[in-house]
Amino acid sequence: MSTTSFSSHRATPVFKRPLIAALMTALLTSITVTGCIAPESNDSEPADSNTENKTADKAKNVATNEAVSVTIISVDTIKGSVDLAINPSPLVVYDMTLMQDLAALDVAVDGMPSGLKLNNLHSKTQPDPKKVGTVFEPDLEALNAMQPQAILVGSRMAEKYNALSSIAPTLNMSIDTANIYESSKQRLHDLGALFGKSDQALKLQQDIDGLIDETKTATKDKGNGLVIMVNGNKLSAYGDKSRFGFIHTVLGVPMVDNQIKDADHGQPVSFEYLQKTNPDWLFVIDRSAAIGEESVGAKAVLDNPLVAQTTAWKKNQVVYLSPDSYLAFGGYYQWMQDLTAIKTAFSQAK
Amino acid sequence: MPLFSNHATNIDNANSDKSISSVPSRWQQKVNGDLNSKSRHAKIAPWLINTASFVIMGMLVLLSLSIGVADFSWSGVFHSLANHSANLDSSLMLVSRLPRTIAIILTGIAMAVAGMIIQVVLKNRFVEPSMVGATQSAALGLLVVSLFFPASALIIKMSVATIAAVFGMMLFMLLIHRIPPTDFLMIPLIGIVFGGIIDAITTFIAYQTETLQMLSVWQFGDFSSVLSGRYELLWLTGVLCIIAYIIADKLTIIGLGDNIALNLGISKRHVTWIGVGMVAMMSAVVVVTVGMIPFIGLVVPNIVSRIMGDKLRRSLPAVALLGASAVLLCDIIGRSIRYPFEIPVATVFGVVGTVVFLWILLRAPAES
Numbered sequence: 166m167s168t169t170s171f172s173s174h175r176a177t178p179v180f181k182r183p184l185i186a187a188l189m190t191a192l193l194t195s196i197t198v199t200g201c202i203a204p205e206s207n208d209s210e211p212a213d214s215n216t217e218n219k220t221a222d223k224a225k226n227v228a229t230n231e232a233v234s235v236t237i238i239s240v241d242t243i244k245g246s247v248d249l250a251i252n253p254s255p256l257v258v259y260d261m262t263l264m265q266d267l268a269a270l271d272v273a274v275d276g277m278p279s280g281l282k283l284n285n286l287h288s289k290t291q292p293d294p295k296k297v298g299t300v301f302e303p304d305l306e307a308l309n310a311m312q313p314q315a316i317l318v319g320s321r322m323a324e325k326y327n328a329l330s331s332i333a334p335t336l337n338m339s340i341d342t343a344n345i346y347e348s349s350k351q352r353l354h355d356l357g358a359l360f361g362k363s364d365q366a367l368k369l370q371q372d373i374d375g376l377i378d379e380t381k382t383a384t385k386d387k388g389n390g391l392v393i394m395v396n397g398n399k400l401s402a403y404g405d406k407s408r409f410g411f412i413h414t415v416l417g418v419p420m421v422d423n424q425i426k427d428a429d430h431g432q433p434v435s436f437e438y439l440q441k442t443n444p445d446w447l448f449v450i451d452r453s454a455a456i457g458e459e460s461v462g463a464k465a466v467l468d469n470p471l472v473a474q475t476t477a478w479k480k481n482q483v484v485y486l487s488p489d490s491y492l493a494f495g496g497y498y499q500w501m502q503d504l505t506a507i508k509t510a511f512s513q514a515k
Numbered sequence: 516m517p518l519f520s521n522h523a524t525n526i527d528n529a530n531s532d533k534s535i536s537s538v539p540s541r542w543q544q545k546v547n548g549d550l551n552s553k554s555r556h557a558k559i560a561p562w563l564i565n566t567a568s569f570v571i572m573g574m575l576v577l578l579s580l581s582i583g584v585a586d587f588s589w590s591g592v593f594h595s596l597a598n599h600s601a602n603l604d605s606s607l608m609l610v611s612r613l614p615r616t617i618a619i620i621l622t623g624i625a626m627a628v629a630g631m632i633i634q635v636v637l638k639n640r641f642v643e644p645s646m647v648g649a650t651q652s653a654a655l656g657l658l659v660v661s662l663f664f665p666a667s668a669l670i671i672k673m674s675v676a677t678i679a680a681v682f683g684m685m686l687f688m689l690l691i692h693r694i695p696p697t698d699f700l701m702i703p704l705i706g707i708v709f710g711g712i713i714d715a716i717t718t719f720i721a722y723q724t725e726t727l728q729m730l731s732v733w734q735f736g737d738f739s740s741v742l743s744g745r746y747e748l749l750w751l752t753g754v755l756c757i758i759a760y761i762i763a764d765k766l767t768i769i770g771l772g773d774n775i776a777l778n779l780g781i782s783k784r785h786v787t788w789i790g791v792g793m794v795a796m797m798s799a800v801v802v803v804t805v806g807m808i809p810f811i812g813l814v815v816p817n818i819v820s821r822i823m824g825d826k827l828r829r830s831l832p833a834v835a836l837l838g839a840s841a842v843l844l845c846d847i848i849g850r851s852i853r854y855p856f857e858i859p860v861a862t863v864f865g866v867v868g869t870v871v872f873l874w875i876l877l878r879a880p881a882e883s
Contacts, residue, residue: 396728397729397740398740400740434584434739436742
């Protein structure tokens with residue numbers, strides 16, 4: 166609406182001077198924009214919007230009662246349960262974990278952030294999604310133009326919850342890093358229910374669970390492990406409560422050092438720490454690979470006389486986790502890729 | 516050469532007298548009072564101070580070599596030295612401990628000397644490389660080159676960082692050109708704002724390109740990644756410090772004022788640019804290899820100039836020694852308090868440096 170008024174004003178020959186014309190159009194558009202937003206801003210508070218959604222859904226339900234009955238489903242989110250009509254469309258997703266699950270479920274996503282580094286985030290059978298900002302910053306104009314029925318967000322976008330929920334029902338479906346397995350299972354199940362693909366979601370979960378069991382058998386009694394991230398030329402260690410903790414908690418690989426506390430970016434450690442703790446297995450996240458950087462590979466950083474003294478390096482027991490485990494932890498493809506990598510490495514061990 | 520330094524001292528006194536009469540600000544008086552009272556402080560001979568610092572540094576070096584996560588014993592090293600054969604202890608020493616300690620010393624020297632140079636060139640006690648946009652610009656240059664040419668060699672990245680640092684400092688010099696030179700606190704204030712703006716640009720680019728994590732490698736200096744073969748670039752700062760010592764007298768004269776430099780036949784423009792270029796290079800090398808470490812360049816030269824005055828030929832060795840000791844101490848603290856994990860030396864120095872700097876500020880009026 167605002168765009169049409171903008172162009173019509175620009176077309177009128179009344180404003181000869183560009184500066185005045187620009188000022189006037191800016192003024193007019195700001196008036197029209199505030200005019201547009203004013204009625205909507207009333208329901209920008211989450212509590213309000215929830216109740217309004219419910220009433221709106223009810224009304225819809227009544228109206229379409231004769232034709233097709235619209236099923237309302239309650240989805241459990243970080244901000245409490247949200248009632249939503251099944252199969253919301255257009256759908257906007259800002260979280261890579263959820264994108265992976267939806268891609269595996271073959272659900273079409275209509276809006277996605279741009280500049281994503283992974284290539285398994287939307288199913289190949291659907292048209293390319295529209296760009297709606299970045300994973301940290303939504304493009305509110307684009308969202309407004311799209312008028313989505315639902316916006317799914319994760320931890321990276323959680324701060325922008327209020328701004329997003331003024332546009333459409335927003336579901337914060339972040340994964341709990343301390344409990345990735347249970348949390349991601351719940352999310353996959355919820356997404357299946359929301360898009361009427363519960364059976365398929367169950368099948369995907371069985372894929373993951375099956376692979377977990379196989380990997381567990383492979384890792385049993387093969388020694389302890391340490392998860393490290395290589396960022397530039399620096400190292401940090403991750404413990405069992407981090408997003409890589411599933412290696413210890415789900416797969417049961419013993420931690421080489423129980424002192425590692427949970428921290429967003431791990432505990433900074435030196436190469437001497439690796440030499441001293443001497444893990445049997447080293448799980449490496451190459452941070453520069455995760456952002457499409459190929460300057461200093463993690464392998465080159467680790468290739469030094471101190472790391473060479475560890476059992477992991479001597480026996481070639483270094484597992485490089487996929488970039489997905491950093492960007493889309495708890496997603497379907499991340500589970501499958503990392504479990505396969507770990508299973509393969511452990512079953513080749515002598 | 517002796518004639519040269521004679522001039523310097525004479526002019527030094529003349530200049531202080533002049534500026535006291537012309538600038539009645541309390542801070543100025545304070546600072547000049549310090550310059551004048553050099554004779555009072557000269558009770559402690561410079562060689563004595565330097566020897567004491569050297570002994571302290573020696574002890575810190577031994578401590579730094581002994582502390583680490585891996586198992587290590589000195590007897591193993593001596594044994595290997597005696598037998599002329601390598602063992603685990605001696606290789607650990609050569610691969611990890613010695614390089615780390617050398618890197619710390621070189622970084623400490625470089626940042627402190629760079630701070631001293633920039634303070635003299637700008638004739639202001641309250642600036643350091645991170646307050647004139649040098650380190651921030653270096654990080655920005657490094658980020659940009661890493662984004663566009665991720666596979667480029669370290670030397671190229673470093674050159675780009677240096678050029679960016681020089682450019683950033685040029686911009687800053689243009690900015691402060693417009694404010695009256697007597698306005699003592701405006702220069703650091705503008706510097707902080709200027710550095711903040713460059714920092715904001717860098718962070719914005721990193722945020723948009725998802726490279727914030729990569730940026731954090733340079734923004735928090737720490738020595739945990741130093742191994743033999745991964746710090747040698749820092750030796751370049753050692754060379755720069757020697758050059759600084761060679762041209763120390765010229766820098767001192769520049770610090771005395773434009774007219775004096777002109778009278779003594781020193782090209783202010785040339786020496787200033789050499790100084791700026793050296794500070795930019797030192798900052799860039801340190802940022803590229805270990806990351807930013809704030810406050811060293813501010814705290815160390817201030818302490819030394821309080822004791823020994825501003826004559827660089829005399830005070831530079833003390834600045835270098837104290838800078839090295841300060842960073843050594845902070846790195847030892849950072850390695851010990853959360854053993855076996857590490858706290859970046861930048862964080863430790865941030866805390867310690869703030870306390871020391873506040874102490875310098877608060878102690879100042881009591882002395883006059």
